[in-house]
Amino acid sequence: MGIGDVRSVESVVDCYYVDTGMYGTDGYGAVYIYDTERPALVDTGIGTHYDRILDALDAVGIGRSELEYIIPTHAHLDHAGGAGFLVEETAADVYTPEAAAQFLIDPSGLWEGTKRAVGEQIQFYTEPRPVPESRLEPLADGATLDLGDRELVLHDAPGHAFHQGILHEPDDAVVFAADAAGIYVPELDTVRETSPPADFDLEGVVEDAELIADLDPETICYGHFGPAPAADRIETYIAVITDWVESVEAARERLEDDEAVIEHFVEQSTIDEVWGETKGRAEVAMNVRGVLQYLDSE
Numbered sequence: 252m253g254i255g256d257v258r259s260v261e262s263v264v265d266c267y268y269v270d271t272g273m274y275g276t277d278g279y280g281a282v283y284i285y286d287t288e289r290p291a292l293v294d295t296g297i298g299t300h301y302d303r304i305l306d307a308l309d310a311v312g313i314g315r316s317e318l319e320y321i322i323p324t325h326a327h328l329d330h331a332g333g334a335g336f337l338v339e340e341t342a343a344d345v346y347t348p349e350a351a352a353q354f355l356i357d358p359s360g361l362w363e364g365t366k367r368a369v370g371e372q373i374q375f376y377t378e379p380r381p382v383p384e385s386r387l388e389p390l391a392d393g394a395t396l397d398l399g400d401r402e403l404v405l406h407d408a409p410g411h412a413f414h415q416g417i418l419h420e421p422d423d424a425v426v427f428a429a430d431a432a433g434i435y436v437p438e439l440d441t442v443r444e445t446s447p448p449a450d451f452d453l454e455g456v457v458e459d460a461e462l463i464a465d466l467d468p469e470t471i472c473y474g475h476f477g478p479a480p481a482a483d484r485i486e487t488y489i490a491v492i493t494d495w496v497e498s499v500e501a502a503r504e505r506l507e508d509d510e511a512v513i514e515h516f517v518e519q520s521t522i523d524e525v526w527g528e529t530k531g532r533a534e535v536a537m538n539v540r541g542v543l544q545y546l547d548s549e
Contacts, residue, residue, distance in 0.1 A: 288399020
C-alpha cells in the first residue's frame with residue numbers, strides 16, 4: 252500500500268482505509284472510512300495531509316455533504332490532528348470520548364504538549380485547528396453510534412492515554428483499536444510497543460488489551476499500518492508491552508542517567524529499517540521517555 256492509496260478492509264462490509272502518508276512512512280497513517288447509510292471516518296491523522304482523506308472520500312463515493320461522523324479515537328494528534336480541518340470541509344460533526352473533547356475544542360495545550368512529547372517528529376505535524384463546540388459530541392463509555400445499518404460501540408481504554416477509546420462493531424466482529432493493541436508492523440509481522448508520555452500506564456494498557464480480547468474480534472483495525480486478523484495478537488501485545496517496560500526499568504538500574512537509557516535503546520533499535528532513521532529514532536526515544544515517566548509515577 253502506498254501513500255494516498257485506498258483499500259477495502261477484508262471481512263468488514265463497506266469499510267475502507269486510506270494511507271495518509273503520516274511521517275512520510277508508507278502505511279503509518281491509517282484512517283478508516285465507513286461507506287454506510289450514515290457515512291463515518293474513524294481517526295483523522297495529524298492534519299498535515301488531510302486533503303488525502305478528502306480525496307479518499309471522493310474515491311469511495313462519499314460526498315462531503317454526506318459525511319455524518321468524524322470519530323477521533325483519542326486526542327493525540329496522530330489520531331485527531333485533522334479533525335478541525337475536516338469539519339471545515341464537510342458536513343460531519345465530531346464524536347470523540349468525553350475526556351478528549353476539551354483538547355479538540357481548544358487544542359493549544361495539546362499542541363504544546365505534543366511538541367514536548369514527540370521531539371524531532373514535530374517537523375511532520377501541522378498545528379491543529381479547533382473544532383467548534385457546536386460541532387462536537389462527547390461520548391460516554393458504552394455510547395453507540397448509529398451508522399444506519401450497523402452500530403459502533405465506544406469503550407473507554409485509558410491505558411495508552413486517559414482520553415482514548417476503542418470502537419467495536421459487533422456485526423463484523425471488528426475493533427478499531429486506536430493504540431490499545433500496540434502497533435502492528437506488517438513488514439515484520441509483529442506487534443510493537445507504544446508508550447508515549449505523559450499518560451502511559453502499563454496496568455491500564457494490559458486492562459485495555461484484555462478488554463479487546465473479551466470483545467473477541469476477528470479483525471483489529473490498528474491506528475497505524477491498517478487492519479490485521481486478530482488471532483493471537485492481543486496475547487502477543489501484552490507480552491511485548493510488559494517486556495518493554497521491564498527492559499527499560501532494567502536499563503535504568505544499570506546506566507548512569509535517563510538520557511543514557513534513551514540513547515541505549517535508540518542505538519539498539521533496528522526499527523529505522525522500516526520507518527526510516529529520523530522517524531524510527533524519534534519514536535524509540537519517545538516511547539522510552541513514556542516508560543520512564545510511568546516508572547517515576549509508581
